[in-house]
Amino acid sequence: MNRKNKWIIYGIGLSLLLGGCMNMDNANGNGVDEQKEPSKEMEKQLVSVQNYKGEGYTLPNGEEMDKIAEDNKDEVESAVKSFFKENYKTDIKVHNIVGNEDGATVFVESIGRLHYYTYAIVPIDIDTKKIHGDKVFSEEGQVEDGIKGGLYRLIFQEQFDKLDSYFKDLVSEGEVVGKTEESLQNVGGTGYMTPYYFISTFNNDESIKPVFDIFVKNPEADIEELKSAYVEGSFSPENLLINVRLFMEDKDASPSEEIFKRVANDLERIEGIPKGSYSLYLNDNKVYKDSFTGEKENSLSRGHGNYIVKN
Template sequence: MKKKVIGLLASLLLLGGCFNLNEKTEQEKAQEGTTPVQDYVGQGFSFVDGDKSEELVKRDEEKIKQEAINYMKTTYKTDVKVNNVVPARNAAVVMIECEEPIQFYTSVIMGESINKKGEWSARSNEGEVEQAIVSGLYEKAYETEFRNLDKFTEKSAKENDLLGLRDEAIEKTSSSGYTSNHYFISASSLSFPSVYQAYIENQRIAADELKLLFAKDDPEGNILSIPMEFYSKEDKLPDQEIADNLAERLKQEEGLPKGNYMVTVYKNFIVNRVGLPDGENIDVEEIIK
């Protein structure tokens, strides 16, 4: 799990690209900087070479938004809203959110047609939307347990003087499926084919039926991962003891969703251009609930 998370952080950090050192714009300055997590709301979030398509994306922003919404409705039978449109290399990345009948964040990539100016086509990274849908279905199936997890993480953060991501930051930058201020759900659709197919056939599938399908696809209840993330109130890492104590309390806590948990604590800053910390952390892995 740790290798997967660090790999994700490393790959996203590369998206920032290189910057012109002469006459930097306010956006470029924001992209290069870091922001305390309690103040980060998506400023400077960007993709490599986004400046080259910024004018084009701005011109067709409303059209891009609508095409992304249409793509999600047609391909995944899911209604979404657009939280952010971010210029990218020869494209735009649309950060979207589903609120009903399940909750999740994901993204759609929009590219302008080569032959028809002003026409945009949508696609998504392989498996990303499907994974987001499965994570939202897991939260729906075990809503009571996830509300218990919310209470646990909020209480743990307060008692240990730790912070989490702001709602605005999640909305503007997250494509990680079901995401809260202190955790997200990582669930490959390939591991839950029955769950995913049932949703495509019936978006209003009941929670009880979902529980049966999750149990069918994952009898042991340990395929699905729930990485938990906290941030120090200072720009330094706390002692490893903090992560160890959080992990021990998590092991003892009852009434939480089943899954493979990981507890990670970062310093008090976000790298603006990727909406993530730089990866330096203290952690405890492989906590099976």
């Protein structure tokens, strides 16, 4: 297979694994996902979301590369830090290295006022065990999406603070929880993320583009300059997805219809939270440790075709 095409296919597969399968929204709106019941083998991968920190996460055919990358950890980390500094003027912290079929996927977190999680890929020659630090790359648009999501969070701080407060209050009641911070760090990689949601942006979002252009040229640009560059009149809710992922706190509980409806109604009702399209998943207590996904047959969802839209 052509190497370039191979990486494209790999990238698509990784995108589906990361961030709780963001493209699995139920096209029918509210209700149960139309997914196959987990096999006994899959059930062995299930672990309580409160206990999951990224252990057991794997990528296809990555066992041998994982060992090579671990043996050359310092070289891999150095190459990835240089990649982000040179291409995005961004300092990053490396949290986790996971072998893939042709190298290592390195999960990182940005350092500084703009916050997001993402990943880069370091090619490795399996025969010579050579780390190709000069050929580090990221999946097309992945880092850019993280930057744009972080910029939305930065320039609409008050609105996102209100959304965060809502989820913290909800969780304090003791019925639902989010993902652990450690899991976001080690296997998140999906841009701006909190334990309760992650942001997705799109290339055709003309409202944030001028802000992005200024920031990538000058990451120290004044916040007022960034806010002024935002084009409010070009904003469309469909270009900013806020993907809510909640879990039952009780380890044996099934997703609660009552809680699901309450959260959906709250998001529709509350004023002053970020504009955009909200998807909502309420899962049971477990995630698959090899893929970091929580969506299952019994998950309750509202998404594609029936987003909660805030204008």
